[in-house]
Each structure stands twice: as structure tokens, then as C-alpha cells.
Amino acid sequence: MKTYLREPARADVIVVGGGLMGAATAFFLRTHGLSVILLERDLVGQAASGTNFGNVRRQGRYLPQLPLSNRSRDIWGRLPELIGEDAEFLPNGHIRVTTRPEDGERLEQYARDCKPYGLDLTIMTGDQARKMFPMVGPDITTVSYSPHDGHANPRLAAPAFGRAARRAGALVVERCEVTAISKDASDFVVEAANGGRYIAPMLQISGGAWGRWMAKSFGEDVPMAPQAPQMGVTEPLPYRIAPVIGSASGVTEEVVYLRQVKRGNIIFGGGRRGTADLVTKRARLDPMNTLRQMPCLARLVPAVSQLRVIRTWSGVEGYVEDSLPVMGASPTVSGLFYAFGFCGHGFQLGPAVGATMAELIATGSTDIPLDPFRMSRFTQDAATGPAATATRQT
Incomplete structure (x- = not known):
């Protein structure tokens, strides 16, 4: 033939x-x-x-990356007119929270450093934040709030x-x-x-x-090496968490984050990464990491401790040195x-x-x-x- x-x-x-x-x-x-x-x-x-995870955040980035990030935030807000779809982008804000004084000091310093790049952040104490975001846990002592960030559906x-x-x-x-x-x-x-x-x-x-x-x-x-970030989603509860909430801890296991979608489910991620294989295109999900994530997530939002995790997943991502x-x-x-x-x-x-x-x-x-x-x-x-x-x- x-x-x-x-x-x-x-x-x-x-x-x-x-x-x-x-x-x-x-x-x-x-x-x-x-x-x-x-x-x-x-x-x-x-x-x-x-x-x-679906985070549309600017705060916490390497400062010289902020011009690119700011340009992207503008495009995210114009998706319907550009491409005819919004990808479920919700500009409901993004908060980074801490429980340690040294982490709070880093948040405060970053808020000063990013201002010349056009990013204005509001630093709050834990008590001030809980008046605005009542779901935030009692252990939180410092919060950095970026009101125009948010999340979308990846x-x-x-x-x-x-x-x-x-x-x-x-x-x-x-x-x-x-x-x-x-x-x-x-x-x-x-x-x-x-x-x-x-x-x-x-x-x-x-x-x-x-x-x-x-x-x-x-x-x-x-x-660059492939790694596998670890994500999961809980059963739904009444919608009450508008902003993305993430930990600014200096401890890897404590760096977790969550967002709630309008359907009520809470999507979360963070902690240690798993291994990934470029040949098989498979990312290894570590169940122990999910167990380690849960108490850290509950520190951010105590209500999470009452929810069942209904699905976990990962993906193959490339991490440069x-x-x-x-x-x-x-x-x-x-x-x-x-x-x-x-x-x-x-x-x-x-x-x-x-x-x-x-x-x-x-x-x-x-x-x-x-x-x-x-x-x-x-x-x-x-x-x-x-x-x-x-x-x-x-």
C-alpha cells in the first residue's frame, strides 16, 4: 500500500x-x-x-512580574468583549493571612514595595479582617487584602x-x-x-x-523539573466565602489556599507537591498531603473542618530552579x-x-x-x- x-x-x-x-x-x-x-x-x-487552582491574584508575586500581572488583570476583566466568554472570572478579592509576627512583617513590607508597581494592598489585623470577612479563623493575626483580584475556572x-x-x-x-x-x-x-x-x-x-x-x-x-501540585474540592455549603484566601506562612506545609464557587463547593490546594512523569503524563497524588492540608485549611476557615472532601486531583507542572x-x-x-x-x-x-x-x-x-x-x-x-x-x- x-x-x-x-x-x-x-x-x-x-x-x-x-x-x-x-x-x-x-x-x-x-x-x-x-x-x-x-x-x-x-x-x-x-x-x-x-x-x-484557578487563582487570579497579583499580590505575593515577584515584584518585576507585576507589570505583566497588572496587564493580565485588565484582560481578565475584559474577557467577554475579547473572546465572548468570562471563564467564570469573579473579581471578589484575594486575602493572604498569617498567624506569625514574622510573616505579618513580610506582608507589610510587600505592601509597601508593590505600591510603586500600581498594586494597592490593605493591611489589616486579624480582628479588623474578621469584621469584613467573618469566616476567617481566630488564629489569624495579619491579613493583606487585594480587592480587585479573584478567581476563575481553569x-x-x-x-x-x-x-x-x-x-x-x-x-x-x-x-x-x-x-x-x-x-x-x-x-x-x-x-x-x-x-x-x-x-x-x-x-x-x-x-x-x-x-x-x-x-x-x-x-x-x-x-526545570516536573512536579505535581495537590488540589481538592469539598462538598458544598451555603455560599459565603467571596475572596480567595491563602496562607502567607514561611512553612511549606502551611502554604494552603481555598476559594468557594457559587455552587457552594470549596476548592483548595497547597502544601507539598508530588512527583510527576513527563513520559506517562501522570502526576502523583499524595493522600497524606490532603490529610496535612485539612488542619491548615481549617486554621484559615474553621468551617472547613466539618466538610467532606469529595475529590482530589493533580497535574503536571514545570518548576524552574x-x-x-x-x-x-x-x-x-x-x-x-x-x-x-x-x-x-x-x-x-x-x-x-x-x-x-x-x-x-x-x-x-x-x-x-x-x-x-x-x-x-x-x-x-x-x-x-x-x-x-x-x-x-x-
């Missing part, structure tokens, strides 16, 4: 990886008039973009951008496992297990935890761009990552500072790299 080669598909840009970053980039590239092919191994938004966000990109004219190819990426004199060539062949002069790698091996095919490596993503143009390969490795705190950033990368690809520049996220930081002396440790609350 004869084998017929499929005619290659061509575009201005190929985006590999159909998570929130890739889908948003594809959509915004179309607003710049560029033709784009979005390739996703499974379904758009099926991996980490669809299994995370199962909806990336698919919504994918549909919007397709409506705008992008070629979105799902169930398309990339097997090889190369570049000839002028074009990138992407080959897929389904026999597809895709060609473009520009390429963005947005492969999440799998982005490292794609970058290595161009001689650029990232100290310095807890910052890889974002921007390749320092060595013309036409190559990166947007991966968001270390469990990329959901809120996703829309602005797409807008910023599309702007960079289409025009060659962007007003959003990307220097801390450059690929070249891994080949420079550590003393010249960004001094950063990003908060690990997603």
Missing part, C-alpha cells in the same frame, strides 16, 4: 502547546494580523492550564481562548503530538506523530513542563520564542503572556519588562541573574 505524504501547513507563526499561554498567544497573534498554527498534543487546556479559560483563536482564523490542531522540531535556513519545521508537518518562519514554545526538551533541541537548556518562567525571544535562534515554566503561578498571567508574546512576535518589542525571564539567565554567572524567589501560591 502506498504512503502519501501530507502537504505541509504553513503560517507566519507556529505555537507549540495549547495551554492558556499558547492559546492566548494564538488569539492575540490573529489580532495583529499574523497567520498562526496552534499545536496541542491532547486537547486545548487539558494539562496544567486545566488542572490548577477548565474554561484555555479552551475559551482556543475557540476564540479558531474563530479569528487560527489553525488549531488538537491530538497532535509533536515528535521533532528543527530549523532550516529560513523556517522552523515541526513534525507530528499523526503525520502532520507544519512550517513557519517563527515558532513559540509553550509546552509547559515539556518545554525543556523542546528548548534543548535548539541547544538551550533550562533547570529560580521559580521564574522562561519568556521572550531566544538569545541564539532567530525567530524562536519561549513562554513556559510558570512554576505553578501562571494561571493569572496567561492572558497577558499571550498578549505580550504576540506583541513581541508581531512588532519586535513590548513595553512589558521581560528581562528577568530571559532564557540567557541560565548561561550567565549566577551573580548577574535576577535575585528572585517567586511566591509559590498559585
